[in-house]
Amino acid sequence: MKSSTVSMLFNVERATEAAHPMEATLTERPTWAQAEGNPLPLGVTWIEEEQAFNFAVHSEHAESVTLLLFSAADLVNPVLTFRFDFLRNKSGRVWHTRIPIVQIGEARYYAYSVSGQTVPPLHSFDPQKILLDPYAKCIFFPPGFDRDLAMQEGANAGRVPLGALMAHRTAFDWSGDRSPRHESDAIIYELHVSGFTKNPNSGVDPNIAGTYAGLVEKIPYLKKLGITIVELMPVFQRDPQEGDYWGYMPLNFFAPHAQYASTRDDGQQHIEFREMVKAFHEADICVVLDVVYNHTCEGDHTGPIYSFKGLDNAGYYMLSSDPANPYANYSGTGNTLNFGQAHVRKMLMDSLRYWKEEMHIDGFRFDLASVFSRNADGSLNWGDAPTFSEIAADPELSRLHLIAEPWDTGAYQLGRGFPGLTWLQWNGRFRDDVRRFLNGDPGMVPDLMRRLYGSDDLFPDSRANAYHPYQSVNFVTCHDGFTLYDLVSYDRKYNWANGNDNRDGTDANYSWNCGHEGDKGAPPEVLALRRKQTKNFCCLLLLSNGTPMLRAGDEFLNTQSGNNNPYNQDNETGWLDWSRLQANADIFRFFQNMIAFRKNHPTLSRSRFWREDVSWYGTGSTVDLSHNSHSLALCLHGASQGDDDIYTMINAYWEDLEFQVQEGAAQEWKRIVDTSLPSPDDFSNDGVDLEQTKYVLAPRSIVVLRRSGKSHVRTTTASPEDSNGKEEENHAE
Numbered sequence: 001m002k003s004s005t006v007s008m009l010f011n012v013e014r015a016t017e018a019a020h021p022m023e024a025t026l027t028e029r030p031t032w033a034q035a036e037g038n039p040l041p042l043g044v045t046w047i048e049e050e051q052a053f054n055f056a057v058h059s060e061h062a063e064s065v066t067l068l069l070f071s072a073a074d075l076v077n078p079v080l081t082f083r084f085d086f087l088r089n090k091s092g093r094v095w096h097t098r099i100p101i102v103q104i105g106e107a108r109y110y111a112y113s114v115s116g117q118t119v120p121p122l123h124s125f126d127p128q129k130i131l132l133d134p135y136a137k138c139i140f141f142p143p144g145f146d147r148d149l150a151m152q153e154g155a156n157a158g159r160v161p162l163g164a165l166m167a168h169r170t171a172f173d174w175s176g177d178r179s180p181r182h183e184s185d186a187i188i189y190e191l192h193v194s195g196f197t198k199n200p201n202s203g204v205d206p207n208i209a210g211t212y213a214g215l216v217e218k219i220p221y222l223k224k225l226g227i228t229i230v231e232l233m234p235v236f237q238r239d240p241q242e243g244d245y246w247g248y249m250p251l252n253f254f255a256p257h258a259q260y261a262s263t264r265d266d267g268q269q270h271i272e273f274r275e276m277v278k279a280f281h282e283a284d285i286c287v288v289l290d291v292v293y294n295h296t297c298e299g300d301h302t303g304p305i306y307s308f309k310g311l312d313n314a315g316y317y318m319l320s321s322d323p324a325n326p327y328a329n330y331s332g333t334g335n336t337l338n339f340g341q342a343h344v345r346k347m348l349m350d351s352l353r354y355w356k357e358e359m360h361i362d363g364f365r366f367d368l369a370s371v372f373s374r375n376a377d378g379s380l381n382w383g384d385a386p387t388f389s390e391i392a393a394d395p396e397l398s399r400l401h402l403i404a405e406p407w408d409t410g411a412y413q414l415g416r417g418f419p420g421l422t423w424l425q426w427n428g429r430f431r432d433d434v435r436r437f438l439n440g441d442p443g444m445v446p447d448l449m450r451r452l453y454g455s456d457d458l459f460p461d462s463r464a465n466a467y468h469p470y471q472s473v474n475f476v477t478c479h480d481g482f483t484l485y486d487l488v489s490y491d492r493k494y495n496w497a498n499g500n501d502n503r504d505g506t507d508a509n510y511s512w513n514c515g516h517e518g519d520k521g522a523p524p525e526v527l528a529l530r531r532k533q534t535k536n537f538c539c540l541l542l543l544s545n546g547t548p549m550l551r552a553g554d555e556f557l558n559t560q561s562g563n564n565n566p567y568n569q570d571n572e573t574g575w576l577d578w579s580r581l582q583a584n585a586d587i588f589r590f591f592q593n594m595i596a597f598r599k600n601h602p603t604l605s606r607s608r609f610w611r612e613d614v615s616w617y618g619t620g621s622t623v624d625l626s627h628n629s630h631s632l633a634l635c636l637h638g639a640s641q642g643d644d645d646i647y648t649m650i651n652a653y654w655e656d657l658e659f660q661v662q663e664g665a666a667q668e669w670k671r672i673v674d675t676s677l678p679s680p681d682d683f684s685n686d687g688v689d690l691e692q693t694k695y696v697l698a699p700r701s702i703v704v705l706r707r708s709g710k711s712h713v714r715t716t717t718a719s720p721e722d723s724n725g726k727e728e729e730n731h732a733e
Contacts, residue, residue, distance in 0.1 A: 036088050037096035042350065043135025043254070044110065044165065053104065053165060056096040057133055058343050059312045061123055063116045065095040068130065069107035069165075075142045076158035079107050093315075093343065108266070109140055109162035114311055121326030122314040124305060128155040132252065132307040134347060136163030137354075138267050139237045139255045147241040150304030161239075161251065161306060166267035172274045179362050180284045182228040183470070184602040187595055188288070189227040190478055191215075191552035192246070192574070193235060193260050199575040211262040212269070212276040219283045225555060225588075226595035229286040229401070231365055233479055235260065235273070239297045239304070245570040246479065248367060249297035249333060251306060253351040256359075270359075277360050286362040288401050289355060293348050294371035294408065299334035300327050316344060318378055328378050330371055332409045339387050340376025349390055352397055363401025365426075370411040373419055380411055381419070388419045398422075403473060415458030416465055424547060427455055427472040434476055434540050435487070435510035438533060438652055438700070443627045448650075449616065452634065454545035454609050461609055469609050472546035476537045477554055480506075482564045484537060484554035487511045488530040489518060494562035497569060505565030518562060531557075532700060535590050535675040535682060536652075539702045542598045543648055545610060555591035556581040586679030593683040597672065597704075601646060603638035613637045617662045631697075635663050645707040651697040661693040664707060673704035 038045075038054050045054040055067055069080040080103065084095045111132060116125035129150075132139065140162045149156040196202070197218060198210035208214040222230065234247030237255040247257065261269035280287050298309050308316040318328035318338045327335040338344050355361040366372070372387040373380050391397050406418040406425045418425055430451045437444040450457050454469025461467055477484045482493075491513045495505045514529040516522045534557065541548050552558075553576045560566055566574045581588060598604055603613070617633040618624045624631065630653040636646045647669065649659045661669065670687025676698035687706055697703055 034098055037098040039091040039094035039096045041135075042094065042347075043133060043137065044163065047098070050098075050100065051102070052098050052100040054096065054098045055110070056094050057112055057135075057311065058094050058315070059114055059116075060093040060315045060343075061116055061312055062095070062114045062125065064114070064127075066113040066127075067097065068111050068113060069099075069104060070109040070111070070162060071106040072108050073106070075109070075144075075162070079105060104165070107165065109164055111160070111162050112311070121301060121319055121323075124309045124313045126153070126305070126310060128153075129305055129310050130157050130160045130162070131305075131310040132161050133163045134252065134307050134311070135254055135350070136252055137254050138164040138166045138270065139252060139258065140164045140266060141240060141258070145241065147239060147304055150306055151302065164266040166270075172271060174274075174278070174360065177278050177281055177360055179360065180228070180281060180286050182286060183607075184605045185228055185599045186470075186547050186605070187227050187599070188229045188231050188473065188547065188549035189222065189225075189552060190231045190233065190290075190549060192233045192479070193257075194570070195245075195575045196552060197576075198570075199572065199578060201578045202576070203578060208262045211260055212256075212272045213262045216276050216279045219279060219285070222285065223283055225592055226599060227285060227550075229288055229362075230280065231288045231290055231403075231549070233290050234292050234367075235289060236292065239306070242297060243568040243570075244297065245574055246567045248292050248567070249295075250292050251297050253291075253293060253347065254354055274359060281360070286401065287360075288363040288365055288403065289361055290365045290367060291351075291355075292367040293337065293351070294368045295331035295333050295335050295337060300325065300329070303334055315341060318374070318376070320378075330374065330378070330408045330410050331368055336371060336374075336378075338376055339372050339374060339385075345387050345390060348387065349394070349397075352391070353394070356396055356400065361400075363403065365403040365405070367405055368408040369404035369406055369418070369420070369423075370408040370413050373411065373413065374408075382417075383419075385419045388421075388423075391420075392422070415455070416460065416467065422471075424471050424473050426478070426549075427451075427458065427474055427546070429458060430455060430472065430474045430544070430546070431476055431478075432508075432510055434537065437630075438536050438540070439510060439512040440630060440652055440654060440700075441510075442630075444652075445623065445629045445632050446625055448540075449623070449632065449634075452540070452544045453614070456609055468607055469545040470547050470605065470607060473549050474541055474544050474546040475549040475551070476541055477551040478549070479551065480565070482509055482511055482562075483551065483558050483560055484534055485530070485557040485559045486562055486564070487537075488514050488533045489522075489559070490562040491517060492562070493564040495565050497563065497573065498565060498567070504567075505563075509564060519559075529700065531587065532675050534587060536700065536702050538591055538594050539648075539673060539675060539704065540650075542594045543604060543646075543704070545605060547605070548598070550591075552576060553580075556588045557584045586682075589679060590683055593685065594673075597683075601638065601643055603636060603641040603643035603646070606641070610636060613640055615663070619657055619659045621660075621662055631657050631659075633659060633662070644709070647705040647707070649695065649697055649703045649705075651699065651701055654699045656699060657697050659695050659697055659703075661690070661695065661705070666690045666693045668707050669705040670708075671703065672706050673702065674698075675703075676701035 042056045065084045067082040068078040071079045089097045111130045113127050115127040118125050144159045146159040149159050194210040197204040197214035204214045204217045235257050236250040237252045237257050238244050239251050256269045256273045258269045261272045277287050318336045320328045330336045373385045375381050403424040406413045433447040433451050437448045455472045459467035459471050493505050495502045514526050516526040558576050560573050615635045616623050631651045633649040638644050651657045669690040
């Protein structure tokens with residue numbers, strides 16, 4: 001600043017002081033925040049007392065940043081352009097300003113233009129590109145939105161997603177809302193918000209089918225089934241032109257997906273989403289979000305530039321040393337966010353807090369969570385990865401349901417290898433071992449015992465580790481892979497419709513078609529075996545210690561016709577076919593009763609391992625652990641939990657096997673389950689009296705007995721390693 005200018009300003013201030021008292025002068029001056037804006041919080045913040053918006057965006061390497069405000073009438077030419085002055089509107093790596101609403105006028109949307117030195121692959125600055133705020137809470141897609149333009153050089157004004165200025169318009173009444181808490185009765189149900197009700201046969205009002213509001217109409221169904229936790233597949237806003245039906249390619253981590261709302265009005269998706277959450281809470285059902293923080297939809301160097309790439313490419317993404325593939329790709333989708341950077345971790349924390357505080361979410365399932373363990377150079381931090389420490393230190397977030405998919409494309413950290421010490425984890429070993437056992441693979445009895453027991457080989461409760469069995473999220477199927485019916489109907493995947501020459505989706509399905517590939521021409525005996533195998537999978541899942549998770553539609557044999565990766569199938573393949581509920585009412589009834597049985601017997605699902613309360617048997621008094629064995633039995637004593645005793649006999653062999661019940665007299669036991677019997681005899685709520693301790697199990701079937709009231713308290717431990725009940729400490733080191 002020139003000295004003459006400084007003198008002029010000094011003289012003006014002296015003249016003002018002479019005319020007015022000092023206190024009056026100071027109170028009339030704007031604060032520094034009013035004059036320059038605040039660097040925190042990031043994003044757009046409505047300042048009610050000032051009737052102003054505060055804008056703050058992170059860009060470390062930018063040379064200039066310009067804020068662009070657009071009216072609804074003109075999405076090409078901004079009604080207000082504000083170029084940040086780094087001497088006035090920048091703090092550290094954050095550019096910021098504050099603009100009163102009277103100056104904003106008719107503007108409803110905002111974006112940024114950023115300039116800087118372009119140094120591929122480090123920086124992708126292009127001042128012609130209109131860039132979305134990473135912290136935008138509501139995203140507007142103009143009628144002329146064009147994904148292809150974001151993948152090309154040159155201007156794209158009027159055809160890009162914009163942030164909506166709506167924070168001062170979306171008040172919501174949360175009064176009376178209470179977050180449920182479920183422990184031994186936890187039944188997780190994974191569903192797709194749109195696909196759950198989008199089929200015309202869903203019974204939902206067509207005007208709200210496939211929306212947050214449509215999901216609310218299905219709450220009575222979920223209550224009837226016995227679900228206590230819904231896990232929603234990703235609801236972060238994504239690129240509607242990418243063909244990402246599942247939602248695992250997020251554009252942004254704060255805005256709910258607008259296309260799941262029954263109205264397209266700005267901000268209404270927030271209200272509809274909150275109404276959905278509140279309705280679930282009123283029904284005593286928790287809401288967990290499947291969240292994708294490991295990458296974005298901007299893809300690799302050939303992908304679109306929407307936000308992060310144009311704002312601070314090297315600051316947000318992990319880069320590689322390969323010029324042909326400049327982005328590290330631990331997500332398998334083209335890029336990986338760099339959680340070795342503090343501001344990236346802060347964005348994750350701010351997003352989690354937003355969904356907890358503003359949307360009342362009860363927990364999160366983290367996609368490819370091993371990415372959080374990676375240092376800035378991509379190496380794994382096996383000790384104290386800061387992301388996990390920061391979440392653990394947050395008094396609100398640490399109390400939520402935190403569930404990890406404990407791997408990425410280059411790391412597999414299932415169990416004690418995962419840094420989130422108190423987190424629940426998707427147990428892929430449970431899925432694979434249960435599938436292989438019921439398929440009839442040899443050598444699987446010891447592995448099945450471990451999975452039933454709670455996977456203490458993966459989550460050991462030794463003094464040094466002290467894990468809990470409920471940390472194992474047990475599942476047989478999830479969105480990623482075959483449905484349960486397809487698991488027993490196909491030996492191979494049929495993903496041709498996805499457009500990738502059947503190369504996508506896993507080949508390691510551990511599936512078995514029960515003797516005939518697919519449905520066409522399947523003989524009655526094959527169809528009957530499939531129903532029995534489905535009930536067997538249900539039994540093993542719900543009789544195991546741990547936290548069970550079901551995939552939506554498995555309870556009525558929903559099918560995807562052998563497609564095990566319909567990530568882009570927003571059609572009948574990806575939608576639930578509710579006509580199968582009526583056609584397979586017997587299977588629904590079995591699932592419903594098994595869920596109720598588990599919830600009525602908390603001895604099955606404990607905070608601790610069963611230890612001395614379980615005795616392992618075979619067809620006789622000892623378990624046959626040989627390579628060719630396909631059977632076992634166990635008696636879980638419930639006295640320590642104030643519960644009944646449960647005796648389970650499992651025959652995965654393809655011939656009849658005669659079991660001898662090893663505890664008590666026949667008249668003490670009632671048969672609850674026999675999966676070989678047709679409905680309704682396959683499950684008896686009252687129980688059928690056992691006439692003798694000898695029980696012949698049909699091929700590939702499971703029988704469950706219950707002994708009421710009294711039970712002998714066991715005095716010896718009995719882990720899967722110690723199948724004969726010898727006194728041995730259950731440490732799986």
